[in-house]
Amino acid sequence: MEKGDGQRKGPKFNIYWVYGIIAIVLILAQVMNFSPELKVISEQQFRNEILLPGDVQKLDLVKNKEQVHVYIKSDRLSKEFYVKQFKGRLSADKVKGTPLFAFEVVDWKAFEERLDTFCKANNVAEVEMRVVKAPEWFGPLLNTVFTLLIIIVAWILLMRKMGGPASGGGPGGIFNIGKSKATLFDKGAKVNITFADVAGLDEAKVEVMEIVDFLKNPKKYTSLGGKIPKGALLVGPPGTGKTLLAKAMAGEAQVPFFSLSGSDFVEMFVGVGASRVRDLFKQAREKAPCIIFIDEIDAIGRARGRNAIMSNDERENTLNQLLVEMDGFGGDTGIIILAATNRPDVLDSALLRPGRFDRQISIDRPDVKGREAIFKVHLGPIKISETLDLHKLAEQTPGFAGADIANVCNEAALIAARKGKEAVDMSDFQDAIDRVIGGLEKKNKIIAPHEKSVIAYHEAGHAVCGWFLEHAYPLLKVTIVPRGTAALGYAQYTPTEQYLYNTDQLMDQICMTLGGRAAEQIFFGKISTGAANDLQQITRIAYSMVTAYGMNKKVGNVSFYDPSQENTFTKPYSEETGKLIDEEVRSIIDEAYQRTIHLLTEKKEQVEKLAKELLDKEVLHKSDVEELIGKRPFEEKKLLEVEETPPAATEVIAEETAAPDTNTTTDSNETV
Ligand code: ADP
Numbered sequence: 001m002e003k004g005d006g007q008r009k010g011p012k013f014n015i016y017w018v019y020g021i022i023a024i025v026l027i028l029a030q031v032m033n034f035s036p037e038l039k040v041i042s043e044q045q046f047r048n049e050i051l052l053p054g055d056v057q058k059l060d061l062v063k064n065k066e067q068v069h070v071y072i073k074s075d076r077l078s079k080e081f082y083v084k085q086f087k088g089r090l091s092a093d094k095v096k097g098t099p100l101f102a103f104e105v106v107d108w109k110a111f112e113e114r115l116d117t118f119c120k121a122n123n124v125a126e127v128e129m130r131v132v133k134a135p136e137w138f139g140p141l142l143n144t145v146f147t148l149l150i151i152i153v154a155w156i157l158l159m160r161k162m163g164g165p166a167s168g169g170g171p172g173g174i175f176n177i178g179k180s181k182a183t184l185f186d187k188g189a190k191v192n193i194t195f196a197d198v199a200g201l202d203e204a205k206v207e208v209m210e211i212v213d214f215l216k217n218p219k220k221y222t223s224l225g226g227k228i229p230k231g232a233l234l235v236g237p238p239g240t241g242k243t244l245l246a247k248a249m250a251g252e253a254q255v256p257f258f259s260l261s262g263s264d265f266v267e268m269f270v271g272v273g274a275s276r277v278r279d280l281f282k283q284a285r286e287k288a289p290c291i292i293f294i295d296e297i298d299a300i301g302r303a304r305g306r307n308a309i310m311s312n313d314e315r316e317n318t319l320n321q322l323l324v325e326m327d328g329f330g331g332d333t334g335i336i337i338l339a340a341t342n343r344p345d346v347l348d349s350a351l352l353r354p355g356r357f358d359r360q361i362s363i364d365r366p367d368v369k370g371r372e373a374i375f376k377v378h379l380g381p382i383k384i385s386e387t388l389d390l391h392k393l394a395e396q397t398p399g400f401a402g403a404d405i406a407n408v409c410n411e412a413a414l415i416a417a418r419k420g421k422e423a424v425d426m427s428d429f430q431d432a433i434d435r436v437i438g439g440l441e442k443k444n445k446i447i448a449p450h451e452k453s454v455i456a457y458h459e460a461g462h463a464v465c466g467w468f469l470e471h472a473y474p475l476l477k478v479t480i481v482p483r484g485t486a487a488l489g490y491a492q493y494t495p496t497e498q499y500l501y502n503t504d505q506l507m508d509q510i511c512m513t514l515g516g517r518a519a520e521q522i523f524f525g526k527i528s529t530g531a532a533n534d535l536q537q538i539t540r541i542a543y544s545m546v547t548a549y550g551m552n553k554k555v556g557n558v559s560f561y562d563p564s565q566e567n568t569f570t571k572p573y574s575e576e577t578g579k580l581i582d583e584e585v586r587s588i589i590d591e592a593y594q595r596t597i598h599l600l601t602e603k604k605e606q607v608e609k610l611a612k613e614l615l616d617k618e619v620l621h622k623s624d625v626e627e628l629i630g631k632r633p634f635e636e637k638k639l640l641e642v643e644e645t646p647p648a649a650t651e652v653i654a655e656e657t658a659a660p661d662t663n664t665t666t667d668s669n670e671t672v
C-alpha cells in the first residue's frame with residue numbers, strides 16, 4: 001500500500017462528478033427558462049375550444065411548415081381547458097408572446113374560407129392573422145445544443161483537474177485547484193535568515209549542519225557513494241522555531257525554500273491533495289537543489305485508518321502520493337524535505353521508514369540559557385534601557401517557547417511606547433510577560449514559580465534516588481523544561497542492555513520512580529498530582545512482580561500473565577488469591593515508599609542542592625550532578641552508547657494519563 005494505487009493511471013470515476021453535472025443541468029434549466037412546447041391539436045378542437053370562446057389573441061400562419069400557431073390571450077389561461085392541456089405549467093408572463101397550440105393545414109385557401117364562414121356563422125370577431133416563416137424550429141434546438149455544449153466543456157475541465165498528466169491536462173488551468181499553494185521564497189534574493197537568527201537549539205543545529213553541507217556541495221557526499229537523507233522530521237511543540245530552523249537551513253545553503261502546511265493539501269475536492277503533491281514536487285524538481293518544508297505534517301500523515309468507518313480516502317491518497325514522490329527521486333536530486341509536527345506518535349509508520357523522514361530532530365522548549373539567547377535575538381531591533389537584565393527575563397519565563405518570547409518583546413515595546421518612554425525597561429517587560437501569560441494560560445502550559453519549585457524538587461528526588469540506589473539506571477540528564485503538552489519535567493536515564501531483571505532491580509526501580517513523590521512529601525509536607533504517571537508505572541511493575549514473575553513468597557511461583565487478554569472478565573484465580581495479590585502489591589509499594597522516604601531524608605541535603613540548581617539552570621547533565629553531589633557510589637557497567645539510546649527513556653510527571661500497558665515492564669526502554 002505504499003505506492004499510489006491507481007494515482008498515476010489518470011482519472012478515477014467519482015460520484016461527485018455526477019452530483020456536479022446534475023446541479024449544472026438544473027441550474028441551466030432554470031436560467032434558460034424553457035418555454036412550454038407547442039401542443040398539437042385538431043382544427044376542430046381549435047374552433048370549438050379556443051376560437052369560439054374568443055380566446056385567440058392572434059394566429060401565425062406558418063406556411064412553410066403547413067401549420068397554424070395559436071396565441072392565447074393571457075387573461076384566459078386559467079381556463080380549465082388550458083390548465084388541463086399543460087398540466088398547470090402555464091403562467092401569464094412565461095407564455096407571453098409564445099404560441100401555445102398548433103394545428104395542421106394543408107390547403108391554405110380552403111382553410112381561410114372555412115375560418116371565415118365559421119366566424120360569420122358563430123358571430124366571432126375576426127382574429128388577427130399574419131403569415132410567417134418558421135424560425136422556431138432552431139430555437140429549442142439551439143437551447144439543447146448549447147446546454148449540451150456547456151455540460152461537455154464542464155466535464156472536460158473536471159477531468160483535466162482531477163486527472164493530472166495522464167489525461168493530458170495536468171494541473172493548472174482556470175480554476176487552479178490542483179496547483180500546490182507552496183510559497184516559494186526565491187524571487188531573486190534567497191532566504192536571508194541564517195543560523196545566527198536561530199537562538200539556542202544547539203543540538204538541532206549540529207544535526208542539520210550535515211544537510212546544509214550536503215546542499216552546498218553534494219558531490220562531496222555522493223562521490224563516496226553515501227546516501228543523503230531525503231527528509232528530516234522536526235519534532236516539537238508549536239512556536240519553538242521549527243519553521244525558523246528550516247528557513248535558516250535554506251538561508252545557510254543558499255537554496256530556494258518551499259513552505260506549505262499539511263492542511264493546505266486537504267481540500268473539499270477529491271483528488272486535489274494528491275494533485276497538489278505532484279505539482280509541489282514538479283516545481284521543486286525545477287528549482288533543485290532546494291528545501292521543501294511541510295508544516296503540520298500530521299494533517300496528512302496520520303496513520304492510515306484500520307477500519308473502514310474511520311478512514312479518510314482523500315487524506316490517504318494524498319499521503320500515498322507523498323510517499324510515491326519521496327521514493328521517486330534519487331538521493332542526488334538535491335531536494336530535501338523537512339516536515340514539522342508535535343505529534344510524531346500519530347504519524348503513519350510508512351513516513352518514518354528509511355529513505356523518507358528517517359531522521360527525527362527534536363526541538364524542545366528552550367531552557368533558561370536558550371531563552372536568554374532568544375531574548376537577545378529579539379531585543380536586537382528594540383531600544384532597551386541599560387538596566388535591563390536579560391538573565392532575569394529568562395528566569396521569569398519558564399515554559400515559554402521562542403514565539404512567546406518574540407511576542408513578549410513586541411508587547412514590551414508597545415507598552416513602553418504607550419507610556420511615552422524613551423527606552424523599554426524592566427517594568428514594561430514585566431507587564432508584557434504578565435499579558436502574554438494571560439493569553440497563554442488557556443492555550444499552553446506555562447508554569448507558575450511555585451509550581452516550578454515543586455517540579456524541581458520532584459525531579460531532584462528522582463535523580464538522587466537513582467544516584468544512590470545500586471540497581472537503578474544511570475542518570476543522563478534531568479530537566480524541568482516542559483516538554484510537549486503533557487510533561488512538566490523529566491529525568492532521562494540510560495537504560496542498560498538488559499533483558500532479565502531480578503527482584504532487587506525491580507525494587508530499586510520502584511523506589512526511584514517513587515522518589516518524586518517522596519521528595520514532595522519531605523520538602524513540602526504535601527503531595528501533588530504530578531506523580532500520577534509515576535504511580536501508574538510502579539503499580540504496573542508491582543502487579544507484574546506478583547502475578548507474572550512469581551516474585552512474591554505468599555502468592556508463589558505462579559504466573560497469570562495473559563498476553564491474549566482473553567480473561568478480561570473471568571480471572572484465572574480465585575477471589576482469595578485476588579485479595580492476596582492486592583495485599584501483596586500494596587505491601588511491596590508501601591515497603592518501597594518507606595525505603596525511599598528513608599533514603600531521601602538521609603540525602604536531604606543533596607536533593608536540596610540539585611533542586612536549587614535545577615531551578616536556576618533548568619537542565620542538569622550527569623556531569624553537573626557529579627559536580628554537585630559527588631560521583632555515583634556504584635560502578636556503572638555495560639553502558640549503552642549515549643548516542644545509540646533510541647527514543648530516550650524519559651520520565652513524565654504529568655496529569656495526562658496514558659492507558660496503562662500491562663506488559664512493557666521489562667522493556668529496556670522502560671520509562672522511569
Ligand atoms: P514553529 O514552526 O515551531 O511553530 P516558528 O519557527 O514559526 O515556530 O517560530 C515562530 C517565531 O518565534 C519565529 O518567527 C521567531 O520569531 C520566534 N522563534 C521561535 N524560536 C526561536 C529561536 N530559537 N530563536 C529565535 N526566534 C525564535
Ligand code: ZN
Pocket residue numbers: 458462513516517530531534651652653
Ligand atoms: Zn516523577
